[in-house]
Amino acid sequence: MDKRWQRVFTLLSEMYPDARCELNYETPFELLIATILSAQCTDQRVNIITPRLFQRFRSPEDYLEVSQDELEDLIRTCGLYRNKARSIIGCCRVLVRDFQGVVPRDLVSLESLPGVGRKTAAVVASNAFGVPALAVDTHVFRVARRIGLARGDTPEKVEAEVCAIYPREQWIELHHILIWHGRRLCHARKPDCEQCPLAADCDQAISGSAREVSV
Numbered sequence: 001m002d003k004r005w006q007r008v009f010t011l012l013s014e015m016y017p018d019a020r021c022e023l024n025y026e027t028p029f030e031l032l033i034a035t036i037l038s039a040q041c042t043d044q045r046v047n048i049i050t051p052r053l054f055q056r057f058r059s060p061e062d063y064l065e066v067s068q069d070e071l072e073d074l075i076r077t078c079g080l081y082r083n084k085a086r087s088i089i090g091c092c093r094v095l096v097r098d099f100q101g102v103v104p105r106d107l108v109s110l111e112s113l114p115g116v117g118r119k120t121a122a123v124v125a126s127n128a129f130g131v132p133a134l135a136v137d138t139h140v141f142r143v144a145r146r147i148g149l150a151r152g153d154t155p156e157k158v159e160a161e162v163c164a165i166y167p168r169e170q171w172i173e174l175h176h177i178l179i180w181h182g183r184r185l186c187h188a189r190k191p192d193c194e195q196c197p198l199a200a201d202c203d204q205a206i207s208g209s210a211r212e213v214s215v
C-alpha cells in the first residue's frame, strides 16, 4: 500500500481511537431498525426514538402487529417516516417469512430485505457480525474524495476504490474513522483544514480548494 494511504489510516486511527457506530442498539435486529431509521437523520435523533420503540417491539413479529399509521406516528420525528415505516414493516415481513425472524449475517441476504440498501447492509454486517465491509455514507463519500482516496461519483465507485487500497481487516475501522472525521473536522460546508493533521496528505488541502462534496 502507498505510504501516504498508510499514513492517512494511522493518523485517523490516532485521532479517533474510540471511533464506533454511534447508534444505540443491543442486538443485530435493533441495529437493523436503527440503521433504517437513520437515513437522512442524525444518529442522535434516532437514539431518542429507539428506546421506546425497542421496548415495545422486540422481534420482527412484533412489528407485523402494528398498523403502518401507528408506526409512522412513533417514528415521525426522524423524517421520511412514511417510507421508513413501510420499509420496517416490509423488512420484518421478509425476515419472518424467509429467515425465521433472524437477521442474516451476509451482505447479499441483508440486501434482499425491503428497505435495506448496500450501505445499511454493510453497517449491519460489519457492526453486528464483524463481516469486513465498508459502508459508504455521506461522510465517507465526501471525506474519501477530498483526501484523494477515491474519485468516483457514486457510493459504489468510492467503496470499490477505497476497498482496493486497504486490506479487508481495515475496512470496518476505516468506515468509523472516516465518519468521525467527517462529523468532527471535515465538515460538509466548511472543513477545518487548518486544524487537520491530514492536510499534508489530503488532495483538497494541497490544492487549497476544499469544497462541498456530498452524496
Ligand code: SF4
Pocket: 143, 146, 147, 185, 186, 187, 191, 192, 193, 194, 196, 197, 198, 199, 202, 203, 204, 205, 210
Ligand atoms: S485537510 Fe481539510 S479537506 Fe482534507 S481531510 Fe482534513 S479537513 Fe478534510
